[in-house]
Amino acid sequence: QKEVEQDPGPLSVPEGAIVSLNCTYSNSAFQYFMWYRQYSRKGPELLMYTYSSGNKEDGRFTAQVDKSSKYISLFIRDSQPSDSATYLCAGLDYKLSFGAGTTVTVRA
């Protein structure tokens, strides 16, 4: 069983919609949680980085962690075509463990 499970998608939403991405994890030793964004033919880039349970907001992006239920989420408000990418969640103990990724397409 993978340590991080991610909703497989793909997701297709109209421009301006809220995108909701979800992951669950099994490793209680994870101390940090991250969301990476990967555009086609590019390497992943760090989008959000959270340590504790709760919400963290950065512009149109909100990362949410619920350690009691081992659930992590990413919300994208007012989605734009430029948000079309694959989003990867990850947990960190002594190494990063990634979910399989969810491909999001925002239609203009």
Place this chain on the structure above:
Amino acid sequence: EAQVTQNPRYLITVTGKKLTVTCSQNMNHEYMSWYRQDPGLGLRQIYYSMNVEVTDKGDVPEGYKVSRKEKRNFPLILESPSPNQTSLYFCASSRENNEQFFGPGTRLTVL
């Protein structure tokens, strides 16, 4: 510009022909790692290095070798590539084992 570079970006080879994928970072990071990315499986760590001359296995090390003779370089070596090593490979580096900066990727096809 702070970056992780990989070469080559694309490689087609044949079974058994040794190859090396180079990785270099200019951020003076101690921690470097190699991942492979496969559809439905996501990113899986192959090897990592916490500093010069210190390397350790990740989740899928079979068939790969690495070395870390200098801080900035972390080459990935496939001594005898096989078709199941056809994949997209990423090198990453970080100051500590936290936010990792990824290279642009190397797409390898083994025939």
